[in-house]
Amino acid sequence: MDSLRFSAISKFSGKPEKTIPEPLKRTTAIFNESVFTLQTARKFLSDEAYKSLEESTHSGKKIDRNMGNQIANGLRAWAESKGVTHFSHWFQPLTGASAEKHDSFFTLKSDGTPIEEFEGASLIQQEPDASSFPSGGLRATFEARGYTAWDPSSPAFIMEIGNGRTLCIPTIFVSYTGESLDTKTPLLKALVAVDKAALDVCQYFDKNINRVTPTLGWEQEYFVIDANLAIARPDIMLTGRTVFGHAPAKGQQLEDHYFGAIPERVYAFMRDFENEAYKLGIPLRTRHNEVAPAQFECAPIYEETNLAIDHNTLLMDIMDRVAKRHNLKVLLHEKPFAGINGSGKHNNWSLSTNTGVNLLAPGKTPKTNLMFLTFFINTIKAVHDYAALLRAAIASAGNDHRLGANEAPPAIISIFIGKFLKDVLQEIEERVGENFDETDEAMLKLDIHKSIPELMLDNTDRNRTSPFAFTGNKFEFRAVGSSANCAHSMTTLNTIMAETLKNFKLEVDTLIEKGDKKEVAIMHILQKYIVESKTVLFEGDGYSASWEAEAKKRGLANVKTTPLALDAYISDKAKKLFESNAIYSPAELEARHEIMLEEYIKKVQIEARVMGDLATTFVLPSAVKYQNVLIQNINGLKQAGLKPETYANQLQVLEKISNHINIMSDHVEKMIEARKKANKIEDCRKKAIAYCDDIKEKYFDIIRYHVDKLELIVDDSYWALPKYREILFLR
Numbered sequence: 148m149d150s151l152r153f154s155a156i157s158k159f160s161g162k163p164e165k166t167i168p169e170p171l172k173r174t175t176a177i178f179n180e181s182v183f184t185l186q187t188a189r190k191f192l193s194d195e196a197y198k199s200l201e202e203s204t205h206s207g208k209k210i211d212r213n214m215g216n217q218i219a220n221g222l223r224a225w226a227e228s229k230g231v232t233h234f235s236h237w238f239q240p241l242t243g244a245s246a247e248k249h250d251s252f253f254t255l256k257s258d259g260t261p262i263e264e265f266e267g268a269s270l271i272q273q274e275p276d277a278s279s280f281p282s283g284g285l286r287a288t289f290e291a292r293g294y295t296a297w298d299p300s301s302p303a304f305i306m307e308i309g310n311g312r313t314l315c316i317p318t319i320f321v322s323y324t325g326e327s328l329d330t331k332t333p334l335l336k337a338l339v340a341v342d343k344a345a346l347d348v349c350q351y352f353d354k355n356i357n358r359v360t361p362t363l364g365w366e367q368e369y370f371v372i373d374a375n376l377a378i379a380r381p382d383i384m385l386t387g388r389t390v391f392g393h394a395p396a397k398g399q400q401l402e403d404h405y406f407g408a409i410p411e412r413v414y415a416f417m418r419d420f421e422n423e424a425y426k427l428g429i430p431l432r433t434r435h436n437e438v439a440p441a442q443f444e445c446a447p448i449y450e451e452t453n454l455a456i457d458h459n460t461l462l463m464d465i466m467d468r469v470a471k472r473h474n475l476k477v478l479l480h481e482k483p484f485a486g487i488n489g490s491g492k493h494n495n496w497s498l499s500t501n502t503g504v505n506l507l508a509p510g511k512t513p514k515t516n517l518m519f520l521t522f523f524i525n526t527i528k529a530v531h532d533y534a535a536l537l538r539a540a541i542a543s544a545g546n547d548h549r550l551g552a553n554e555a556p557p558a559i560i561s562i563f564i565g566k567f568l569k570d571v572l573q574e575i576e577e578r579v580g581e582n583f584d585e586t587d588e589a590m591l592k593l594d595i596h597k598s599i600p601e602l603m604l605d606n607t608d609r610n611r612t613s614p615f616a617f618t619g620n621k622f623e624f625r626a627v628g629s630s631a632n633c634a635h636s637m638t639t640l641n642t643i644m645a646e647t648l649k650n651f652k653l654e655v656d657t658l659i660e661k662g663d664k665k666e667v668a669i670m671h672i673l674q675k676y677i678v679e680s681k682t683v684l685f686e687g688d689g690y691s692a693s694w695e696a697e698a699k700k701r702g703l704a705n706v707k708t709t710p711l712a713l714d715a716y717i718s719d720k721a722k723k724l725f726e727s728n729a730i731y732s733p734a735e736l737e738a739r740h741e742i743m744l745e746e747y748i749k750k751v752q753i754e755a756r757v758m759g760d761l762a763t764t765f766v767l768p769s770a771v772k773y774q775n776v777l778i779q780n781i782n783g784l785k786q787a788g789l790k791p792e793t794y795a796n797q798l799q800v801l802e803k804i805s806n807h808i809n810i811m812s813d814h815v816e817k818m819i820e821a822r823k824k825a826n827k828i829e830d831c832r833k834k835a836i837a838y839c840d841d842i843k844e845k846y847f848d849i850i851r852y853h854v855d856k857l858e859l860i861v862d863d864s865y866w867a868l869p870k871y872r873e874i875l876f877l878r
């Protein structure tokens with residue numbers, strides 16, 4: 148009884164190790180406490196410096212050095228009043244995590260006098276040693292150095308770790324020659340592109356609109372398990388998921404976890420991380436249990452996209468850290484456990500104007516309805532035309548287990564809009580060739596607004612299976628993985644939207660020049676777009692086998708694995724799209740493609756190694772021990788002179804175990820050989836495909852199958868790994 152598993156379970160007290168202080172303050176009293184909001188800035192900056200910061204916050208305009216010094220001084224004064232000693236440029240490199248390098252305010256003057264200072268130059272730009280961040284060969288090709296530059300549109304904040312407090316400056320991370328090495332740089336460019344394109348289109352409807360801001364509200368799904376049990380599972384510690392584990396007798400079939408009472412330990416953890424989040428200005432709003440046991444979700448009030456993404460990145464970090472205080476472990480992996488649901492991160496997305504209009508909310512008047520229809524149909528067209536890029540944007544080794552795999556939704560990009568709007572589009576479509584006239588009652592008076600309750604009613608189980616669904620006043624991109632940085636999907640979505648709107652404007656203007664009235668021209672192009680993109684609309688059950696067949700007939704792609712999905716990034720179409728919208732140069736796309744392939748290879752490689760290690764050093768010894776017990780037992784019975792039929796059952800079990808061990812070990816050996824072969828491949832894409840096809844697809848399932856069978860046979864007290872039934876049901 149001294150196995151790691153049993154000591155983990157006995158340590159698993161069902162209580163956090165330390166008592167966590169209860170939050171006493173109201174949320175409004177702590178919200179933004181650790182953020183240098185404009186309101187706070189007002190108190191610490193001169194009028195001049197405040198104005199300059201405010202302008203940059205709204206426009207992203209650069210701040211000059213002189214003003215930089217003033218703002219830096221104000222920032223330091225504020226930070227020091229809160230016990231901060233260090234500052235850091237905070238950025239999001241392509242590793243998927245956030246990065247910081249801390250410098251102290253403390254320094255020595257040339258005469259040796261110790262002082263505290265924070266210069267404008269250090270606020271505006273830094274050169275972290277960037278050589279170990281992924282660059283896809285960009286830095287080698289261009290210039291060895293990289294630098295971080297302040298993003299004033301996301302406010303500085305104080306990161307509190309234990310008793311240490313650091314002033315964090317959100318920054319972009321680029322190579323010395325300007326190629327982006329992070330997720331934020333292209334995102335900011337995409338936000339500019341869609342602002343401009345959407346603004347141009349808005350002028351058809353309302354000349355008062357002078358800014359369009361994409362909004363994002365993410366819903367973060369995650370698992371929470373006991374930390375001691377996690378430590379006893381090397382696969383969870385190294386890969387974030389279980390590579391083995393038989394489904395427990397009870398899984399999610401009773402559907403008793405969804406929206407059920409939150410276990411007390413998890414509830415304490417939630418309140419604790421929510422508190423940390425509020426201090427950082429992350430406007431969390433909802434928390435609940437998800438479908439699978441031990442699975443939960445939280446979601447904030449939506450925000451401007453750049454800020455929303457910084458907040459999500461920060462939150463993932465906070466959750467991980469706060470969980471440790473509760474002796475818990477958070478799993479953000481897309482598929483931590485086989486046989487039960489995986490985790491996603493729905494990206495609720497819309498476009499909002501400076502006049503306070505949500506462009507994807509159906510209007511109350513014919514005119515605003517036409518504006519809604521314009522943005523609604525352009526989104527459908529964008530998703531239809533660039534589905535492959537959206538698929539690429541959500542591709543990762545983790546998400547492959549969640550999309551397109553067994554027991555998972557397919558990797559087909561389709562859109563759910565609900566029956567009512569589908570009928571509206573059909574009505575418009577059926578009038579192809581007809582001449583609309585501007586007073587066309589039927590067309591302009593589509594009373595969409597009144598039918599929204601009906602639309603929401605339609606918003607039931609069926610649309611939950613859709614990867615991209617319209618939910619009343621926003622689209623919800625649901626195929627995003629739970630551990631992903633939303634910048635990947637948001638950069639792509641906003642870029643394809645910018646491109647589609649630009650073309651839309653061109654086409655409408657052409658008709659207007661030919662003499663069409665504005666509304667009529669708009670209706671004609673919308674009609675054309677419906678015809679061109681309706682194959683992407685799907686209202687049925689996205690998980691059904693018949694949909695895969697139907698989608699194939701419609702010519703929709705169903706790319707199941709990451710190495711192939713990523714091809715879309717380097718297609719001519721993608722290069723043209725991203726270059727003409729000034730998001731990525733072709734060289735940057737090639738670099739990103741390579742980085743993502745490398746990440747994929749490494750992830751699968753680590754999983755394969757962990758599988759091999761666990762099979763050999765955990766599973767095999769447990770199985771052999773039990774085998775020996777059976778052998779002894781059979782021999783003893785034989786010696787006692789009993790007839791063979793009295794120990795036939797033990798013989799049968801022995802034979803089964805031996806078979807499973809043999810097949811398992813044999814495949815582990817073969818998998819090691821396959822890895823050796825794959826490692827010799829120079830070409831990154833071919834290597835990723837080899838890791839996918841010749842290692843993961845060929846060996847993972849079969850090895851797992853035999854290990855999981857052994858788990859069901861071997862004496863429970865010999866089994867070294869914590870089992871699903873122990874991990875998934877938190878007490």
Ligand code: ADP
Nearest residue numbers: 362363364365446447448449495496497505621
């Ligand atoms: P659910 O999808 O679970 O029914 P909601 O529709 O209320 O929940 O919201 C889900 C998420 O969508 C929340 O994070 C919310 O802030 C966000 N959201 C709501 N409206 C918008 C919008 N206009 N733009 C972006 N996100 C939005």
Ligand code: MG
Nearest residue numbers: 366493495623
């Ligand atoms: Mg939702």
